[in-house]
Amino acid sequence: xxxxxxxxxxxxxxxxxxxxxxxxxxxxxxxxxxxxxxxxxxxxxxxxxxxxxxxxxxxxxxxxxxxxxxxxxxxxxxxxxxxxxxxxxxxxxxxxxxxxxxxxxxxxxxxxxxxxxxxxxxxxxxxxxxxxxxxxxxxxxxxxxxxxxxxxxxxxxxxxxxxxxxxxxxxxxxxxxxxxxxxxxxxxxxxxxxxxxxxxxxxxxxxxxxxxxxxxxxxxxxxxxxxxxxxxxxxxxxxxxxxxxxxxxxxxxxxxxxxxxxxxxxxxxxxxxxxxxxxxxxxxxxxxxxxxxxxxxxxxxxxxxxxxxxxxxxxxxxxxxxxxxxxxxxxxxxxxxxxxxxxxxxxxxxxxxxxxxxxxxxxxxxxxxxxxxxxxxxxxxxxxxxxxxxxxxxxxxxxxxxxxxxxxxxxxxxxxxxxxxxxxxxxxxxxxxxxxxxxx
Amino acid sequence: xxxxxxxxxxxxxxxxxxxxxxxxxxxxxxxxxxxxxxxxxxxxxxxxxxxxxxxxxxxxxxxxxxxxxxxxxxxxxxxxxxxxxxxxxxxxxxxxxxxxxxxxxxxxxxxxxxxxxxxxxxxxxxxxxxxxxxxxx
Ligand SMILES: [Zn+2]
Numbered sequence: 080x081x082x083x084x085x086x087x088x089x090x091x092x093x094x095x096x097x098x099x100x101x102x103x104x105x106x107x108x109x110x111x112x113x114x115x116x117x118x119x120x121x122x123x124x125x126x127x128x129x130x131x132x133x134x135x136x137x138x139x140x141x142x143x144x145x146x147x148x149x150x151x152x153x154x155x156x157x158x159x160x161x162x163x164x165x166x167x168x169x170x171x172x173x174x175x176x177x178x179x180x181x182x183x184x185x186x187x188x189x190x191x192x193x194x195x196x197x198x199x200x201x202x203x204x205x206x207x208x209x210x211x212x213x214x215x216x217x218x219x220x221x222x223x224x225x226x227x228x229x230x231x232x233x234x235x236x237x238x239x240x241x242x243x244x245x246x247x248x249x250x251x252x253x254x255x256x257x258x259x260x261x262x263x264x265x266x267x268x269x270x271x272x273x274x275x276x277x278x279x280x281x282x283x284x285x286x287x288x289x290x291x292x293x294x295x296x297x298x299x300x301x302x303x304x305x306x307x308x309x310x311x312x313x314x315x316x317x318x319x320x321x322x323x324x325x326x327x328x329x330x331x332x333x334x335x336x337x338x339x340x341x342x343x344x345x346x347x348x349x350x351x352x353x354x355x356x357x358x359x360x361x362x363x364x365x366x367x368x369x370x371x372x373x374x375x376x377x378x379x380x381x382x383x384x385x386x387x388x389x390x391x392x393x394x395x396x397x398x399x400x401x402x403x404x405x406x407x408x409x410x411x412x413x414x415x416x417x418x419x420x421x422x423x424x425x426x427x428x429x430x431x432x433x434x435x436x437x438x439x440x441x442x443x444x445x446x447x448x449x450x451x452x453x454x455x456x457x458x459x460x461x462x463x464x465x466x467x468x469x470x471x472x473x474x475x476x477x478x479x480x481x482x483x484x485x486x487x488x489x490x491x492x493x494x495x496x497x498x499x500x501x502x503x504x505x506x507x508x509x510x511x512x513x514x515x516x517x518x519x
Numbered sequence: 520x521x522x523x524x525x526x527x528x529x530x531x532x533x534x535x536x537x538x539x540x541x542x543x544x545x546x547x548x549x550x551x552x553x554x555x556x557x558x559x560x561x562x563x564x565x566x567x568x569x570x571x572x573x574x575x576x577x578x579x580x581x582x583x584x585x586x587x588x589x590x591x592x593x594x595x596x597x598x599x600x601x602x603x604x605x606x607x608x609x610x611x612x613x614x615x616x617x618x619x620x621x622x623x624x625x626x627x628x629x630x631x632x633x634x635x636x637x638x639x640x641x642x643x644x645x646x647x648x649x650x651x652x653x654x655x656x
Contacts, residue, residue: 249592257595257643258524261531266557268522268648269618270593271586271604278586279606286631332601335587335627379563382556382616384606386583 082154082193082209085222090375090510091404094396099372099404101228103518106360106367107479109144109353111137112311115468116347118243123177127158127242127347128187132200134349135236142353143364144234146202149353151232152209153223154193155216155239161248161273162345164189191240208232215239215471216350217418217502217510221373223354224512233356239472240349248345249273266383271334274421276384278337280506281423283387285336288440292336296324298446299340299422302459305452306466308489311476313346313468322465336423343420343464350472352479357518368482371498371513372404378507390424390506391439394431397511401432401500405513409433413494414457414481416474417511418503420464427506429458454493460486461501474501478514520599520620524644533573534558538647541639545615547574554612578637579610580617580651585629595643601626607635607651619651 091099113130123129139146164185175184179198186195193209208231212219216239223237249272253259259267285291303322306314314320322340330339353363360367376397380389402408409432417428426442435456437445450458461477464470478499480486490496502511527535537544546558550570553562561568585605591597603624609615621629622640634654639647 250594254592255594256523258526261525261527261535262558264523264525264648265531265534266618267593268525268642269604269620270522270588270591270596271618272588272590272592275586275588275604279584282586283584332587332589334604335589335601337586381614383618384616 082211084211084213089222089225091373091400092375092377094400094403096404098406101224102371102404102406103369103515104357105224105227105354105370106357107352107354107370107514108360108363108365108367109138109140109142110476110479111135111139111141111351112476113240113349115313115316117313117317118245119347121171121174123174125347126174126188127191127240127349128178128195128199130347130349131191131196131238131240131351134240134351135196135200135238138236138351138353141365144353147205149203149234149236150205150207151226151235152193152196152203152206153212153219153226153235153237154191154196154209155213155219156191156211157213158189158191158240158242162242162244162246163251164244165251189242196238208235215504215510216475217471217504217512220475220512221375221510224370224373227354227356233359235354236351237354238349238351239470241345241347241470243345243347274337274342275334277421277423278334279384280387280390280427282336287387290440290443293328294443294446295422296327297450298425298458299327299465300324301450302419302422302462302465304462305460305489306462308487309462309467309473309477310487312462312466312473313344313348314466337421340465341422343469346468346470348468348470348472350470350476352475366483368479369515369518371407371515372401373513374400374404374511376507376509380507385507390427391431393507394427397509398431398433401511401513407498407513409436411498412500413497414460414491414499416459416461416463416477416499416501418463418471418474418509419459420469420471420504422465424506425459425463428503431506432500452489452491452493457491457494460489460491471504474503475512477501478512482514482516520596520602522642522648523593523595524642525646525648530558535646537573537575538639538649541647543576543578543637543649544573545576545609547572554615556615556617576609576611580607580635581610582621582629582631582633582635583608583616584631585621587627603627603629605629617649617651621653622650623652
């Protein structure tokens with residue numbers, strides 16, 4: 080079996096597509112997470128493949144489904160955005176040989192294929208459909224929902240995992256060379272860190288609307304608080320530290336106005352879900368959470384980096400797609416879990432959505448009000464990457480768990496959890512899911 | 520501050536050759552009469568590849584935005600941290616951006632909106648690179 084990458088046609092990229100044809104007919108049921116850690120310690124049982132298997136098995140158990148009932152597997156094959164196995168570094172043969180291998184020896188260590196998972200999960204005897212949704216869990220969710228709706232699989236696992244190695248993110252490869260190839264040099268000679276583009280947009284936002292970086296503090300504090308109530312997350316598991324206003328504002332700059340905490344911490348993690356048709360989901364162990372829509376954005380800036388105008392135009396367009404396909408309005412959202420890694424763009428997603436009626440330039444003032452899980456306007460109840468580490472997964476897990484009423488101490492209490500939206504990553508490019516406690 | 524050296528490839532050669540002659544050229548689609556930067560193999564508007572040319576521009580612009588880099592992934596630049604990293608919008612087409620370290624401008628004291636003009640600075644291997652300096656009033 081070779082696994083294809085999802086074609087562009089599976090994503091809902093355009094405005095005017097109307098209600099999603101499978102609205103309410105696909106459901107998430109099971110959730111599973113592997114353990115988190117800051118970096119891989121080199122053992123077979125903690126490699127990215129091993130924690131992925133743990134996450135998948137938990138999702139299967141959680142849904143109460145027999146493994147042989149599962150006929151689909153959607154995988155995000157890339158497991159990092161910046162931690163790579165150094166060229167020439169000896170392969171970890173003891174780890175590689177602990178698993179059934181594929182053609183690539185680093186499969187299960189620095190990447191993840193569907194073939195590797197199937198070779199190491201012998202209980203999955205009936206998987207007929209495999210597909211890659213490259214990028215984030217958000218991509219893979221959209222692909223999974225569409226595939227089930229289209230009848231290509233009826234009970235499908237979806238997994239996104241992250242590895243992290245020793246050494247600093249991005250500080251290898253071309254960045255340590257004395258020269259750059261001419262084409263790359265035209266944009267890369269200036270050395271902007273990963274969060275630089277977002278920092279620029281935030282700086283422009285603050286100038287335009289008269290806001291300050293300090294105004295982010297309540298959001299950061301709230302996100303970490305929510306993250307510490309996320310037992311699957313990195314901070315809850317390893318560093319149960321609150322992030323107070325002073326701690327946040329005293330942190331060193333990375334690309335001012337983005338500081339250390341505005342940059343999410345890279346970790347090892349794996350998250351998996353079991354999706355099914357609404358009909359089959361009704362007989363499973365957990366309450367189904369129905370997918371009302373999935374939507375995508377793939378805008379590109381005119382030049383090197385998005386301007387605030389480009390950001391605002393695209394987040395608004397994305398929101399129109401989200402609402403149109405789900406047949407809802409902003410008023411229907413019980414809460415939101417839009418992406419936050421980097422923290423300085425969460426407000427762009429919020430304002431695009433018009434969450435609780437806010438418009439462009441309003442979000443940082445909104446952050447100064449009650450945005451807690453106990454209040455009427457919960458912001459990022461998952462705590463996102465700020466609260467649990469770099470994964471782009473927490474936002475989705477939280478939507479499912481909140482709508483199932485089993486988010487534990489993180490459960491929203493100021494609103495009835497009925498409809499929620501999650502997704503990202505970037506304001507100019509991402510994938511979004513609308514979740515509902517009811518299929519209608 | 521000294522940037523990494525540049526090894527022009529066939530695609531970028533005209534840009535870097537012009538820089539060595541202290542001329543700023545930007546890719547232009549003559550079918551659309553539209554500049555694009557970063558350059559690409561085809562026009563992002565009309566999709567054509569054979570209508571692209573390198574066009575000399577005025578070398579005037581304004582500071583649109585900036586950040587201050589304190590933790591740079593590029594090893595060679597780390598000794599100069601923190602440094603300004605600004606976005607210049609070209610007067611020829613204010614949708615077209617170029618990066619600049621803004622030589623001579625104090626760190627985090629950047630006059631957003633100020634007029635700038637292109638200059639050319641040597642990189643680590645001597646290749647000249649476009650940079651920008653504030654035009655005195
Ligand atoms: Zn053109």
